[in-house]
Amino acid sequence: MECNLESLATKQSHRRVLFCLYFIIFFASAKASSDEGIEFDKEILKQLGVAESAADYFRHEAKFNPGVNSVELNINGINQGWLDIMFSQQGEPCFNPDFYRQSRIIPPPMALGCSDLRMHYPRAIVKLLPGISRMEIVLPANLLQTTESSSRHYETGGLAAILNYDVQMMHNPRTGNNLQLSTETGFNAGNWIFRSRQIANHTQGQQQWNRLYSYVQRTFIDNKTTLQMGEINLDAGLLSTPQIYGLQVVPESALATKEGNGVTVSGVAQTQARVEVRQHGALVYVTQVPPGPFTLTKIPIVSASADLQVTVIGIDQQSHHFSVPAASFSSQYVPRARGTYAGVGRSGPGGNKQQQNSWLGVLTDIRPLGDLSDITQSILLGSRYQSAGLAVNTDLIPQVFLAAKNVVSRDQLNDKQGVQWGSNIGVNLISSLKLNVSSRHQTRGFRHFQNSLRHENRTMRNKKSPREEGQGIKQQYTANISYNPRLLGGFSLGYIQSEFFSNQTERRLSLGWSKKLPYDINFNLNMDNSLINRSDKSIYANISIPFNSHMSLSSTVSQNRGVTQQRLALNHQVNNRMGYNLGVNKVAGKPGQTLNGNLRLLPKYAQLDVGYFQDNAQQRSYQLRASGGMVGHRSGITLSPYAIQDTFAIMVLPGISGAEIQTNSGPVWTDMRGYAVAPSLSPFNSSRLEVNTKKLARNIDIKNGLRQVDASRGAVFTHSFTANKTRRILLSIRLASGEYATAGSDITDKEDNYIGTVGNKGELFLNNGTEQPDLYIKEKGNVVCQLDYRLPAETGASVLYEEADARCI
Structure with missing residues (x-):
């Protein structure tokens, strides 16, 4: 269920505000239980006309999805980078030997497999923040290994080829045309870096080419x-x-x-x-x-x-x-x-x-x-x-x-x-x-x-x-x-x-x-x-x-x-x-x-400069400059408006083109396939990659548009943001008699999964109606009817939500 007051149409705002207030009152009247989640006051629920089954859905706080999640780990206020951590069906982290090795926490005597850090170290505090893919741990300093920063977890490896270019052309009626091309080529492979830079110049029919340098480089973190x-x-x-x-x-x-x-x-x-x-x-x-x-x-x-x-x-x-x-x-x-x-x-x-x-x-x-x-x-x-x-x-x-x-x-x-x-x-x-x-x-x-x-x-x-x-x-x-x-x-x-x-x-x-x-x-x-x-x-x-x-x-x-x-x-x-x-x-x-x-x-994938100069003798000259970079990787070639440095990242928003992402070097944009390059990451320091969600189309949902990455020098880091196109539908539900569905009734799918609760005048907000699931009305645990509804033809990406009618059949 989603309550976004600022985004609602004026004619629906007063009803939606009341519906959102229901859940504010839920939490204002809730009594927290450390073992059983949140208990809601049944009398208040009854007065509001909300089914008790809805409270079961909101009983527990947000959790990480079961399985492996990429999580930003913070220990005693210091970011340790991103780790892949296994989570249970209950959303609890698995503290296994691999976790202790990467986090630099002294491992307790334990068998292979998962354990609870708090059982071994009672003074430890673990805070899970699934909304921003983050886990914070506070524990005594003597439980941390005394190794230096080289033992921190850094993103390493990767394979990609790069080409940086800087082309300058000048036209002057007296001296003719001048063309200068500066290129830097190379590749990154397994933390090895190869770079070669060349300059070519063409002036008044004469050509000159020079190689400035060619070298290979690698950083050994432990040393x-x-x-x-x-x-x-x-x-x-x-x-x-x-x-x-x-x-x-x-x-x-x-x-x-x-x-x-x-x-x-x-x-x-x-x-x-x-x-x-x-x-x-x-x-x-x-x-x-x-x-x-x-x-x-x-x-x-x-x-x-x-x-x-x-x-x-x-x-x-x-x-x-x-x-x-x-x-x-x-x-x-x-x-x-x-x-x-x-x-x-x-x-x-x-x-x-x-x-x-x-x-x-x-x-x-x-x-x-x-x-x-x-x-x-x-x-x-x-x-x-x-x-x-x-x-x-x-x-x-x-x-x-x-x-x-x-x-x-x-x-x-x-x-x-x-x-x-x-x-x-x-x-x-x-x-x-x-x-x-x-x-x-x-x-x-x-x-x-x-x-x-x-x-x-x-x-x-x-x-x-x-x-x-x-x-x-x-x-x-x-x-x-x-x-x-x-x-x-x-x-x-x-x-x-x-x-x-x-x-x-x-x-x-x-x-x-x-x-x-x-x-x-x-x-x-x-x-x-x-x-x-x-x-x-x-x-x-x-x-x-x-x-x-x-x-x-x-x-x-x-x-x-x-x-x-x-x-x-x-x-x-x-x-x-x-x-x-x-x-x-x-x-x-x-x-x-x-x-x-x-x-x-800055036309998204390159930088252009156009210059004009006129001296006091009315002689004019013109200058045109284009610069940028490109990266060849396993999924193809991606352009960058900035030069590619020795440590960089490839970012993906699958199928979403033109999305703006802020990087250390400035804004970059995804291409037609949803790929973009962060041309520079700070080696052995934290770099921020953030999708500008304000400029995304309204029909795109993104799970987490921020990623902090700690990369070693020479690494090619690849990150895929979880985003998808969606359709938000405001259904107006009527019973077979033509009356509005009862406020507080539950709406479920055919697998009996809770979808939402009916508001005033039979309103239900579907956050993702793309798949058009089968929907059922339930009152007091019993199915009343199945809903028949037809979605309108897809509208533009600028529309926040669409409206449709639904009736019992």
């Missing part, structure tokens, strides 16, 4: 380690290494006891822009940012001793560059997890034909020194290069972080040896006031591994910039102070000083202020000046005014090296499938202005 083989970037901690052909074994960061935050990069984008972060010329991070100041966190790096080179490329293809000094890195964050890192292999040829191959092996170990300190030790042995490093960081002093490192190197090919050392101090001075100071020093002979791959003759040395990384900088100092009082907004002041072996010095000063004004208006001001070259300065001011949560207008004034620009931009996210932005830019002293627009579309 908390990950094995990688192929073209990989070594995680060498304090030392700098190129991409190699080889293998490495590293701690699995998602299972590590301590995980770092990576490196933070801050800057300013004059327009909507693409930000590329490189280290040693290798791309380590790329993202899109809106106009204005940006801060990128958790940037992955492969070395703590090499500066980051940041390129900001605007929508008008104008770019500017800046670097993030390695001295500002905290050695606390590299490597990201405590443990041992080991790798061996051969360096690749790179992009320089004069570069020589070299074998190398790397070993890094990061260990705790007490509870608040770490020590990192790294060593690199190559055929023509050797290096070793040591770093210590500590939080022993309250509100103070200290870090120091030292790296020595020997380049046998060029007969160079040297030392690099540095320190970092972070202090929380008072509430909202933070100070960070760092330094880096090195001798003239210090070299990175990449420098040992080719001879340094005099001609090559003369062509190098004195600022070239790893060789030109003699010492570098950075200082940054930030203050964030609630009333005044956030302030930051930064200073960088670099001294080169060429006796040149560079000093830069930066200042920032941001403030949130009433009505969610945001204001930002950033300044960056060279203290040596007075013409090298930039100023950026921006104000953003939101019209609502989906639309905002921003105005920007900026000056860079004496050139002043003004920009006005409108951004509107219409819904989760469409958005657009429009912008106009004016450069002082130049005629005309530049215009740009971008339309973002």
Whole structure:
């Protein structure tokens, strides 16, 4: 029986409300019995005209269906993942040896088969929640096995092939057409991951193809380690290494006891822009940012001793560059997890034909020194290069972080040896006031591994910039102070000083202020000046005014090296499938202005971007971009609007197309067969998969539209939501005499299963009339008659329920 007051038609509402109130009164007058369920007051039932047999149906609380059920297990407030648990005919769980093994509860002395956990452990509390497929257990902590998180139950295995694509096409009347295709192919099989990425480019009749990497990977849960083989970037901690052909074994960061935050990069984008972060010329991070100041966190790096080179490329293809000094890195964050890192292999040829191959092996170990300190030790042995490093960081002093490192190197090919050392101090001075100071020093002979791959003759040395990384900088100092009082907004002041072996010095000063004004208006001001070259300065001011949560207008004034620009931009996210932005830019002293627009579309199974740009000379260019992914699995091919990551899920709503499911990556939709892909699951953490039931057709019933999944890295998880199409029928029942059936009479099927109770004026609500079962009226346990009824022709999916007449025969 279903009482959904909000969904009923107006003309039926007063009768249905009375009928629902019957059952509210049932439970208000009920007396609970722990052994026999709920007992109803027979006098009240009689006054309401409800048969006593109806009370038998509602006597007991909801139960799990007999047999195996997939259940989310929670022990002492901590989710343990989903387990398949056997339930008895009475809906009681079977606590067998397999359950104890997966749940990490110490098994009691028992024979094989089912037992009752509460009989062996009287203090244990078991709460069954069949409505959300969940079981909660509370018991003393000493009854849990003391193994670490690797013993938790994770979804593992699975088999699927993947293809990610990103196609960009640009048309410019002056430069012609440009087509770029980036693909990533691979497969997952038994927790093994294979991935290969390629880039193809076609410009003015010339074609270029490059393979960026190909590798195979697997995580071993019990050892908390990950094995990688192929073209990989070594995680060498304090030392700098190129991409190699080889293998490495590293701690699995998602299972590590301590995980770092990576490196933070801050800057300013004059327009909507693409930000590329490189280290040693290798791309380590790329993202899109809106106009204005940006801060990128958790940037992955492969070395703590090499500066980051940041390129900001605007929508008008104008770019500017800046670097993030390695001295500002905290050695606390590299490597990201405590443990041992080991790798061996051969360096690749790179992009320089004069570069020589070299074998190398790397070993890094990061260990705790007490509870608040770490020590990192790294060593690199190559055929023509050797290096070793040591770093210590500590939080022993309250509100103070200290870090120091030292790296020595020997380049046998060029007969160079040297030392690099540095320190970092972070202090929380008072509430909202933070100070960070760092330094880096090195001798003239210090070299990175990449420098040992080719001879340094005099001609090559003369062509190098004195600022070239790893060789030109003699010492570098950075200082940054930030203050964030609630009333005044956030302030930051930064200073960088670099001294080169060429006796040149560079000093830069930066200042920032941001403030949130009433009505969610945001204001930002950033300044960056060279203290040596007075013409090298930039100023950026921006104000953003939101019209609502989906639309905002921003105005920007900026000056860079004496050139002043003004920009006005409108951004509107219409819904989760469409958005657009429009912008106009004016450069002082130049005629005309530049215009740009971008339309973002998410047509369920791919992402599309359409861009337009017109410069001040009326030259136009157009851009079209399509991206997404696809998965090949046992049941066919399923498309995704997002790139497929190393751990993902295949979801099924059999026969239901267009259903929206929320995932970690955003909304996805089922295809014609009812399949959809969750492109990313958090390895060794809980991920939420939830059907948006508000957008389902009204004739679809779903048992449980939510699934929490804990998957191991590399797993391909498959889940089928239980859903079916149904017909809800409101019957108007009359006896053979033409009178309405008596209120309170029972309605049963031909197997004498209880279907419902007749309400006022002979009304009966069938929650699922698709199969049109044979129905009978019973009063005081005796069959009065069989009902004859005809269902109307099926109506649209938007109809909540249909009406039909039924008569005794």
